[in-house]
Amino acid sequence: MRWEADGVLSLRLCDPSGEELPSWQPGAHLALHLPGGLVREFSLCSDPQDRSGWTVAVLREPSSRGGSAYVHTELRVGDLITVDGPRNNFRLEDAERYLLIAGGIGITPILAMARELESRGADWRMLYAGRWVTTMAFLPELDRIGAGKVELHADDEAGGPPDLAATLADVDGRTLVYVCGPEPLLAAVEAQLADPSRLRLERFKAPEPIAPPEGGDQPFDIICAGSGRRVHVPVDTTALAALEAAGVPMPSSCTEGICGTCETGVIAGTVDHRDFLLTEDEKSAQKTMFVCVSRALTPELTLDLS
Numbered sequence: 001m002r003w004e005a006d007g008v009l010s011l012r013l014c015d016p017s018g019e020e021l022p023s024w025q026p027g028a029h030l031a032l033h034l035p036g037g038l039v040r041e042f043s044l045c046s047d048p049q050d051r052s053g054w055t056v057a058v059l060r061e062p063s064s065r066g067g068s069a070y071v072h073t074e075l076r077v078g079d080l081i082t083v084d085g086p087r088n089n090f091r092l093e094d095a096e097r098y099l100l101i102a103g104g105i106g107i108t109p110i111l112a113m114a115r116e117l118e119s120r121g122a123d124w125r126m127l128y129a130g131r132w133v134t135t136m137a138f139l140p141e142l143d144r145i146g147a148g149k150v151e152l153h154a155d156d157e158a159g160g161p162p163d164l165a166a167t168l169a170d171v172d173g174r175t176l177v178y179v180c181g182p183e184p185l186l187a188a189v190e191a192q193l194a195d196p197s198r199l200r201l202e203r204f205k206a207p208e209p210i211a212p213p214e215g216g217d218q219p220f221d222i223i224c225a226g227s228g229r230r231v232h233v234p235v236d237t238t239a240l241a242a243l244e245a246a247g248v249p250m251p252s253s254c255t256e257g258i259c260g261t262c263e264t265g266v267i268a269g270t271v272d273h274r275d276f277l278l279t280e281d282e283k284s285a286q287k288t289m290f291v292c293v294s295r296a297l298t299p300e301l302t303l304d305l306s
């Protein structure tokens with residue numbers, strides 16, 4: 001465990017038997033299982049080449065639902081915790097140029113991306129913004145990785161937020177923009193970027209839930225393809241809750257459609273996608289769904305479940 005900035009603690013996680021850990025790609029996150037049934041996701045920020053350990057960084061949040069408070073006040077060096085993953089909903093795709101934008105603790109996946117892009121010799125630059133400079137983690141490492149490519153912006157020193165319009169001004173069809181940070185930053189980038197197809201976002205929290213279709217939510221049945229079992233999903237119950245109540249083992253974490261843990265293959269039927277992960281093309285393909293939030297537009301969905 002190490003302090004990376006005010007309120008930001010990094011954890012290095014190792015296999016207790018000393019085995020190499022699974023490989024991962026920048027943008028991946030882990031789900032940490034904490035006492036009390038808490039499961040919280042944290043982005044990996046270490047070097048993917050280093051299979052001897054994984055590093056995540058955790059911000060102490062006053063509004064924490066328990067995860068960050070536990071890590072900061074209870075977790076101790078040598079404690080054993082269960083970890084799921086790595087899982088990646090924020091992959092680096094091929095592009096000629098990259099613009100990385102991090103806000104606050106959103107630096108964690110962006111740091112791993114910067115390291116990867118620099119090692120590839122890619123054309124990249126970064127805006128890293130924080131409200132107070134003392135809370136901005138990994139500044140020495142960023143200086144090592146990308147001196148001259150990283151613009152640091154601390155609101156307390158600059159007297160206000162960064163000029164996103166200027167940062168986004170030269171984004172063109174050859175550039176992909178990766179953004180991770182608090183919702184106001186994501187919303188501001190979404191509002192100011194002319195071509196939304198260039199944008200890749202990682203969210204900490206779900207925005208407002210996606211509204212039901214006209215006529216409201218409808219009940220539907222899930223057919224588990226492996227067993228043929230039928231699970232009814234009432235109007236006021238999520239597919240995840242109905243499956244869990246029926247004893248179908250389902251991994252889940254955020255229950256807000258942002259972490260990807262409950263992703264389930266779709267074999268037949270039409271999904272009403274309400275997650276914040278799939279692209280429009282992926283939604284249209286109807287190959288996968290996130291059962292914590294998404295429902296059905298058909299009376300039945302056949303899912304890749306046993």
Ligand code: FES
Nearest residue numbers: 253255260262292
């Ligand atoms: S549990 Fe996180 S997307 Fe469903």
